Amino acid sequence: MNDHEIQDLEPGFIFQRVARQRLRLTDKRLVPYHLTSAQVFMLNWLLHRDGMTQKELAQRLSIGTVAVSGMVDRLEAANLVYRGEDPTDRRAKKVWLKESARTNKELLSGIAKEINDVSFQGLSKDEIKKLLSLMERVRRNLAEALDADDASQWLNTRPIGGKDSDIAI
Amino acid sequence: MNDHEIQDLEPGFIFQRVARQRLRLTDKRLVPYHLTSAQVFMLNWLLHRDGMTQKELAQRLSIGTVAVSGMVDRLEAANLVYRGEDPTDRRAKKVWLKESARTNKELLSGIAKEINDVSFQGLSKDEIKKLLSLMERVRRNLAEALDADDASQWLNTRPIGGKDSDIAI
DNA sequence: CAAATTCAATTAACCTGTGTATTATTCGTA
DNA sequence: TACGAATAATACACAGGTTAATTGAATTTG
Incomplete structure (x- = not known):
């Protein structure tokens, strides 16, 4: 097992493997409840505080609003949450837990504890x-870098792999 | 920022966020080359050792053979690898790097170093x-648990969320 | 006030991962 | 040797993430 020119x-x-294997194990434990890890993360924030807009939820979860949209769809279909309107902004929708959740x-949290x-x-x-x-320090470093990145812009376009190498759409 | 009933x-x-943000940052750096993090991980194993079967590649990367199949498709389309036959097993296919890769x-590895x-x-x-x-110790713990899990079987089926809560297909 | 811009949510198209089922081949064994 | 079980790759269907584009509402600004 000296496959280590990798460095x-x-x-x-x-990092990748730990995160993914935790998800896999968690998802296995969640199968009987027809839930997924990602959904549990979201439910957990909502258990903590209800009625956030999808935008806020996205920020809490560090994912895009698009991902939130789909997940709320599925949780709504599963009868665990519902969308309500935001009285102060008709663009926004607030997400509320149903009693069943x-x-x-x-x-x-029992499952979470087991995985830990x-x-x-x-x-x-x-x-x-x-x-x-x-x-946590690594997380902050990366968050900073991503923020800084969004500020500047990244041009330059030079695919490797020769003439036929454009796999992008 | 005391949003911590989470625990x-x-x-x-x-773990999740660190892994995903690393991927995001890496993917941003890779945009000019029309590559993704996952593809770089695979290319890196192949740079280390060429001509593995897709099964072997899957084991090295800790992903399923299905995921490998798709990725090799895209890398092949990008002119970076090609599939060859395995002389000793006509079911298997070996993956080889092209010079362009x-x-x-x-x-x-420069980009990898920058992200680190x-x-x-x-x-x-x-x-x-x-x-x-x-x-690494956490990784091993999880790998063990997943192995052990595959050995036993997990029945039991009781969705939360009431009667209409089956979101599973 | 009206026009321009910003912004929340969504749709569409994509990549990467999963599990299940299929197919073709190999292997173990009766 | 022949048959049944295991195995490598893949098709299919899905979750969950991404970016880019759209829509409709809010906000800024001329």
């Missing part, structure tokens, strides 16, 4: 704390 | 090492 790509690769709070236990097995409390605080 | 979900949320190795620099800004060498080794 530079390795960090991203580990509210009554299952413990179930969801699995993830952190063998790590001391201090190590877990350290890990999370380092990850 | 149990928080770790997964941080091989000549851009430094470019890709951004991610780890302000962290000491020791902290980075610590972070990666802790993440």
Whole structure:
């Protein structure tokens, strides 16, 4: 297992795999409830505070408003949330929980706890704390970089792979 | 910013965001080359070792063979790889790099390095090492759990959200 | 006030991942 | 040897993310 000329790509690769495998494991636990990890993240924010606009929800979840739109569609179809109007802005829609979602709070946090236990097995409390605080710093670094990036613009267009290499639409 | 009743979900949320924001930033840097992060991960394994079957590639990347199939399609269309036959197994296909991909190795690792620099800004060498080794342990924990999970089976089917809550197909 | 711009949500098209089912081939074994 | 089980790739259908374009409402500004 010395497949390691990788080096530079390795960090991203580990981050990637940890995140994806956590999702996979969580999704497996959620199958009986016909829910997905992403939906649980959203429900959790709503359990914390109801009636946010989709825009606000998107910011909380660090995803685009388009992704929120689709997810609210599915949660609405699943009878867990509903859209209401924003009295002060007719463009916006507020998302509210239905009772059916509210009554299952413990179930969801139980699953979350189980996944954490699995993830952190063998790590001391201090190590877990350290890990999370380092990850939080990385998260902030990336958030900053993305913000800064949006400010400037990135031109330049030179595909690799030769003449027929335009895979973009 | 005390939106923290979250707790149990928080770790997964941080992992999630770090992974996704790294991808977003990387994808932005890759736009000029008409490549995506996932494609770079695959190209990198192939730069390391050519001529693996798609199955092997899937194992290295910890993704399913279906995902590999699609990605190889797109990389083939982009003139960066091609499929060859496996002389010992006519079911299998081996994936080979084209020269056009091989000549851009430094470019890709340059971008990878840049993303790492951004991610780890302000962290000491020791902290980075610590972070990666802790993440690696988490990764192994999750891999084990997923393996164990595949061994047993998960029945039980009880959707939350009341009678009309079946959003599953 | 009217015109121009900004903004929330959505649609469309795409990439990447999943699970399930199919097909063709290989392998184990009776 | 022949048959049944396992396996590699893939088609299909879906979730969830992205960007770009559209629509309708709000806001800025001339």
